[in-house]
Amino acid sequence: MALINENYLKLQAGYLFPEIGRRVREFAEANPDKKVIRMGIGDVTQPLVPEVVKAFHQGVDDMANAETFKGYGPEQGYDFLREAIALNDYKNRGVDISADDIFVSDGSKCDTGNIQEVFGSGNKIAICDPVYPVYADTTVMSGKTGEIQPNGYFDGIIYMPCNEANSFIPELPTERPDLIFLCFPNNPTGTVASKEELTKWVNYARANKCVILYDAAYEAFITDDSIPHSIFEIEGAKEVALEFRSFSKTAGFTGTRCAFTVIPSELKAYDSEGKAHPVKPLWNRRHTTKFNGVSYPVQKAAAAIYTEEGKKQVKEVINYYLENARIMRESLKETGFAVFGGVNAPYVWVKTPDNMKSWDFFDKLLFEANVVGTPGSGFGPSGEGYFRFSAFADRDNVLEAMERVKNLK
Amino acid sequence: MALINENYLKLQAGYLFPEIGRRVREFAEANPDKKVIRMGIGDVTQPLVPEVVKAFHQGVDDMANAETFKGYGPEQGYDFLREAIALNDYKNRGVDISADDIFVSDGSKCDTGNIQEVFGSGNKIAICDPVYPVYADTTVMSGKTGEIQPNGYFDGIIYMPCNEANSFIPELPTERPDLIFLCFPNNPTGTVASKEELTKWVNYARANKCVILYDAAYEAFITDDSIPHSIFEIEGAKEVALEFRSFSKTAGFTGTRCAFTVIPSELKAYDSEGKAHPVKPLWNRRHTTKFNGVSYPVQKAAAAIYTEEGKKQVKEVINYYLENARIMRESLKETGFAVFGGVNAPYVWVKTPDNMKSWDFFDKLLFEANVVGTPGSGFGPSGEGYFRFSAFADRDNVLEAMERVKNLK
Incomplete structure (x- = not known):
C-alpha cells in the first residue's frame, strides 16, 4: 500500500505567497475597476538589464x-x-x-x-x-x-x-x-x-x-x-x-x-x-x-x-529599488508608522497601526487602499502585528501607494 | 552537533555518468590526437529546432x-x-x-x-x-x-x-x-x-x-x-x-x-x-x-x-536519431553482437562479446576504438555483460563508430 508522507499533513494551509495571490486575485476579479498596487510577494519589476x-x-x-x-x-x-x-x-x-x-x-x-x-x-x-x-x-x-x-x-x-x-x-x-x-x-x-x-x-x-x-x-x-x-x-x-x-x-x-x-x-x-x-x-x-x-x-x-558594463547596469537597478525603500521609509514614518529596515535592504518592516492583526491590516490595505503588502504573521508568530512593504516596485506605484496609505482611515 | 545523512555513505562511488565522464576525460587528456566518439551519456547532439x-x-x-x-x-x-x-x-x-x-x-x-x-x-x-x-x-x-x-x-x-x-x-x-x-x-x-x-x-x-x-x-x-x-x-x-x-x-x-x-x-x-x-x-x-x-x-x-511548424521540425530530429538507431542495430548485428532495443527507442542494447564484463568492454571500446558507450552494469547487476549504445549522435559519428567497432580485435 503506497503511503503518503504524513509530515505534509502537519503543514498549515497554503504557503504564504500563494495565499496572498489568492486573496489579491479574488479582490481584483470582484473589483475590475480598481488599480491594485502589488508590493507583496517581493518580486522584482524592472526588466533584465541590456548586458544580460x-x-x-x-x-x-x-x-x-x-x-x-x-x-x-x-x-x-x-x-x-x-x-x-x-x-x-x-x-x-x-x-x-x-x-x-x-x-x-x-x-x-x-x-x-x-x-x-x-x-x-x-x-x-x-x-x-x-x-x-x-x-x-x-x-x-x-x-x-x-x-x-x-x-x-x-x-x-x-x-x-x-x-x-x-x-x-x-x-x-x-x-x-x-x-x-x-x-x-x-x-x-x-x-x-x-x-x-x-x-x-x-x-x-x-x-x-x-x-x-x-x-x-x-x-x-x-x-x-x-x-x-x-x-x-x-x-x-x-x-x-x-x-x-x-x-x-x-x-x-x-x-x-x-x-x-x-x-x-x-x-x-x-x-x-x-x-x-x-x-x-x-x-x-x-x-x-x-x-x-x-x-x-x-x-x-x-x-x-x-562584466564591467553588466556590473554598472545591475547597480543602477539596485539603486532604483533602494531609492524606493528610502521613499517608503520616510513616507511611512511621516504617516505615523514605526518603521524598521529598508536601509541596506529592499524590505521595509512596519508595526501595524493600533496593534491590528497582520492579516487584518493586509485586508484593510487591499480593500481600502488597493495596495498589497505582506502580513508579518505569515513569516512566523513574532511577525504578528507587523507588516512588510517591498521596495521591488515601479517608482510611480511606490509614490501612489504611499499616498494611498497616508490617506487610509 | 550537525549530523550528516548517513544514508549517503551507503551509495556506491560516483554516479554512473560522472564516472564515464571522468574516464573519457582522462583518456582524452592522455591521447589528445585521438578523436573520441561519444555515445555514452545519452545526450542529444542536434541543435534546438528553429521554431523553438x-x-x-x-x-x-x-x-x-x-x-x-x-x-x-x-x-x-x-x-x-x-x-x-x-x-x-x-x-x-x-x-x-x-x-x-x-x-x-x-x-x-x-x-x-x-x-x-x-x-x-x-x-x-x-x-x-x-x-x-x-x-x-x-x-x-x-x-x-x-x-x-x-x-x-x-x-x-x-x-x-x-x-x-x-x-x-x-x-x-x-x-x-x-x-x-x-x-x-x-x-x-x-x-x-x-x-x-x-x-x-x-x-x-x-x-x-x-x-x-x-x-x-x-x-x-x-x-x-x-x-x-x-x-x-x-x-x-x-x-x-x-x-x-x-x-x-x-x-x-x-x-x-x-x-x-x-x-x-x-x-x-x-x-x-x-x-x-x-x-x-x-x-x-x-x-x-x-x-x-x-x-x-x-x-x-x-x-x-x-505549434504546427514546431511539431514537424521536432519530428524530423526524432527521425534522424531513429535512423541512427536502425543503422547501429544492423551494423552491430552484422558485426556479430546479440542486439536488443533500438526500435521505438533511441537506445541499442547489446551483449558484450565473450561475456566480457561491462566496464572491461567500456575500457576496450574507449582505448581501442575511441568510442564511448555505457556499461550495462552501471544500470544494475542484471546489466552486467551488456552494453548500451545511444543513437543520440551525429550521423557521421555513428557511421564511423560502427566501422571502428566492426574492426575491433
Missing part, C-alpha cells in the same frame, strides 16, 4: 547551431559562471572561495529547501521568527518536527524571536541547535548583521559543532561598507557555514531562475559516532543525482552581470 | 521590457505551456488529462528523484534491473534501504530483473511493493511495453494499492501505433499512476532544461490508518515550497514544439 539580455540571446543562438550547441552541462554549473562568481563575489572582496566550492542552481528557494537532505533526520533546526517560510516548512516536510503548537511554533524547531526589544537580531538560542538558518540582509525585517554580530554566531557554531545555513540573497542591497556581504568574511566561518546566493534580487532573475550555494571544502558535519565528514561531497552527490544543471542560456545571462 | 529558437528569443525579449517582463511565474508552469501539453500530448491522443494535472519542472531527473518526498519513508520501492540509476540512488538517499549486498542489490529495494529470458520486460514482483518505477520505452534496454503489458501492471497496482511512477521520457521515439505513449492510455491508470515526461530527448532540451510530471486528481495514496489521500495536493505543496518554476523564456521555447 544580450548574453541571454547569445546563449540561445549557441543552442541553435550544432557547432555551439550545449547538451547536458556540468550539474554544478559551467566554469565560466562559477569562476566569475568566485572572482567577483568573493576574491575581489578578500574572501578566498574557489570556483569548485560553488554549486549553481535554479533558485535559492530550491537550495534552502533541499539542503536539509544531506543532513541527518536527527538534527535540531534553529530558525529566526519571523523568517522566510521555506526554512520551517521544509523542516516539517522532512519529518524533523512534531505538530504545530497553539503558539504557532512547530514542536521540535528552535525558534529565535526577533522583535523590537532585540532590534530584530536573534539572540543565541538557549537550547543547542545543530543547524542554524540565518538570513542577512533579513527577509522580512530588512535588518542587517554587523561583522561583530556574525562573529558571535560563527564562534557559537564552532564551539557547538553547528552548521550555519546562511542566506545572503539580498547582499547586493548592502551599501554600508562595514556590513559583511558574506558569512565567509568572518574568520573561521568556512568550517561551520555554507551560503546561499541568488541572482533573483541582485539582477531581476525571479522569472529567469539562477542562484548558487557555496560550500567550502572545510565545512564538516558528523556521523552518529562523531566522526567528521566534509559536507561538500554530500551536496555534490545530491546535486549530480537529483539535479541536472541550470539552462545554458540562463547561465550565460547570469555571467553577464559580472 | 524563435520562441526562446521572443521569451528573452519579453524579459527585456518592463511591459512584458516576467518575475516569479506560477510554480506549476505557465498556463500556455500546461494547456499545450494537455491538448497535444494527451487530449489529442484520446487521454483526458487536464492542464491542472501538469507540473512543469526543470527536468525529469529532478522529478524522479524528488517524487519520493511526498511518499512516506515506510514505502517499499520496486525497480527494474537494469534501470536508470537515479531511481535506486535516490531511494538510498531517502533512507528507505539498508546497505548494498554482495550481489549489488540494496537491502530493502525490490528488484525486478530484466534479461533475455523475459525479453527485458519485468515480471510482477513476488514481494509486494508500494511504489513501482517503470520506464518505457526503456532506458537502458530500449524495450517497449505493449498495452497488454501495461494493463497487467495497472491491474496489479489497483489490486495492491500501489502507485506506479511511470517514466515516459522516451515516448517521442515510439513509431508503432499499437504501443502506448502514456500509462494513462490504460483504463484505471489515473487512480494508481503518475507520469514523468521530458523535453530533453523529445526536443533536444538536455541543456535547456524543461520537463513535466502528470499527477491526475484521481491518484491516491494512504496514511498509516489506511485513509486515502490525493497525491496531487502533496506534490503541489512540495512544488510550491521547494521549487520556483521554470525560466520563462525556457517555457516559451518548450511551448513552441506544439
Whole structure:
C-alpha cells in the first residue's frame, strides 16, 4: 500500500505567497475597476538589464547551431559562471572561495529547501521568527518536527524571536541547535548583521559543532561598507557555514531562475559516532543525482552581470529599488508608522497601526487602499502585528501607494 | 552537533555518468590526437529546432521590457505551456488529462528523484534491473534501504530483473511493493511495453494499492501505433499512476532544461490508518515550497514544439536519431553482437562479446576504438555483460563508430 508522507499533513494551509495571490486575485476579479498596487510577494519589476539580455540571446543562438550547441552541462554549473562568481563575489572582496566550492542552481528557494537532505533526520533546526517560510516548512516536510503548537511554533524547531526589544537580531538560542538558518540582509525585517554580530554566531557554531545555513540573497542591497556581504568574511566561518546566493534580487532573475550555494571544502558535519565528514561531497552527490544543471542560456545571462558594463547596469537597478525603500521609509514614518529596515535592504518592516492583526491590516490595505503588502504573521508568530512593504516596485506605484496609505482611515 | 545523512555513505562511488565522464576525460587528456566518439551519456547532439529558437528569443525579449517582463511565474508552469501539453500530448491522443494535472519542472531527473518526498519513508520501492540509476540512488538517499549486498542489490529495494529470458520486460514482483518505477520505452534496454503489458501492471497496482511512477521520457521515439505513449492510455491508470515526461530527448532540451510530471486528481495514496489521500495536493505543496518554476523564456521555447511548424521540425530530429538507431542495430548485428532495443527507442542494447564484463568492454571500446558507450552494469547487476549504445549522435559519428567497432580485435 503506497503511503503518503504524513509530515505534509502537519503543514498549515497554503504557503504564504500563494495565499496572498489568492486573496489579491479574488479582490481584483470582484473589483475590475480598481488599480491594485502589488508590493507583496517581493518580486522584482524592472526588466533584465541590456548586458544580460544580450548574453541571454547569445546563449540561445549557441543552442541553435550544432557547432555551439550545449547538451547536458556540468550539474554544478559551467566554469565560466562559477569562476566569475568566485572572482567577483568573493576574491575581489578578500574572501578566498574557489570556483569548485560553488554549486549553481535554479533558485535559492530550491537550495534552502533541499539542503536539509544531506543532513541527518536527527538534527535540531534553529530558525529566526519571523523568517522566510521555506526554512520551517521544509523542516516539517522532512519529518524533523512534531505538530504545530497553539503558539504557532512547530514542536521540535528552535525558534529565535526577533522583535523590537532585540532590534530584530536573534539572540543565541538557549537550547543547542545543530543547524542554524540565518538570513542577512533579513527577509522580512530588512535588518542587517554587523561583522561583530556574525562573529558571535560563527564562534557559537564552532564551539557547538553547528552548521550555519546562511542566506545572503539580498547582499547586493548592502551599501554600508562595514556590513559583511558574506558569512565567509568572518574568520573561521568556512568550517561551520555554507551560503546561499541568488541572482533573483541582485539582477531581476525571479522569472529567469539562477542562484548558487557555496560550500567550502572545510565545512564538516558528523556521523552518529562523531566522526567528521566534509559536507561538500554530500551536496555534490545530491546535486549530480537529483539535479541536472541550470539552462545554458540562463547561465550565460547570469555571467553577464559580472562584466564591467553588466556590473554598472545591475547597480543602477539596485539603486532604483533602494531609492524606493528610502521613499517608503520616510513616507511611512511621516504617516505615523514605526518603521524598521529598508536601509541596506529592499524590505521595509512596519508595526501595524493600533496593534491590528497582520492579516487584518493586509485586508484593510487591499480593500481600502488597493495596495498589497505582506502580513508579518505569515513569516512566523513574532511577525504578528507587523507588516512588510517591498521596495521591488515601479517608482510611480511606490509614490501612489504611499499616498494611498497616508490617506487610509 | 550537525549530523550528516548517513544514508549517503551507503551509495556506491560516483554516479554512473560522472564516472564515464571522468574516464573519457582522462583518456582524452592522455591521447589528445585521438578523436573520441561519444555515445555514452545519452545526450542529444542536434541543435534546438528553429521554431523553438524563435520562441526562446521572443521569451528573452519579453524579459527585456518592463511591459512584458516576467518575475516569479506560477510554480506549476505557465498556463500556455500546461494547456499545450494537455491538448497535444494527451487530449489529442484520446487521454483526458487536464492542464491542472501538469507540473512543469526543470527536468525529469529532478522529478524522479524528488517524487519520493511526498511518499512516506515506510514505502517499499520496486525497480527494474537494469534501470536508470537515479531511481535506486535516490531511494538510498531517502533512507528507505539498508546497505548494498554482495550481489549489488540494496537491502530493502525490490528488484525486478530484466534479461533475455523475459525479453527485458519485468515480471510482477513476488514481494509486494508500494511504489513501482517503470520506464518505457526503456532506458537502458530500449524495450517497449505493449498495452497488454501495461494493463497487467495497472491491474496489479489497483489490486495492491500501489502507485506506479511511470517514466515516459522516451515516448517521442515510439513509431508503432499499437504501443502506448502514456500509462494513462490504460483504463484505471489515473487512480494508481503518475507520469514523468521530458523535453530533453523529445526536443533536444538536455541543456535547456524543461520537463513535466502528470499527477491526475484521481491518484491516491494512504496514511498509516489506511485513509486515502490525493497525491496531487502533496506534490503541489512540495512544488510550491521547494521549487520556483521554470525560466520563462525556457517555457516559451518548450511551448513552441506544439505549434504546427514546431511539431514537424521536432519530428524530423526524432527521425534522424531513429535512423541512427536502425543503422547501429544492423551494423552491430552484422558485426556479430546479440542486439536488443533500438526500435521505438533511441537506445541499442547489446551483449558484450565473450561475456566480457561491462566496464572491461567500456575500457576496450574507449582505448581501442575511441568510442564511448555505457556499461550495462552501471544500470544494475542484471546489466552486467551488456552494453548500451545511444543513437543520440551525429550521423557521421555513428557511421564511423560502427566501422571502428566492426574492426575491433
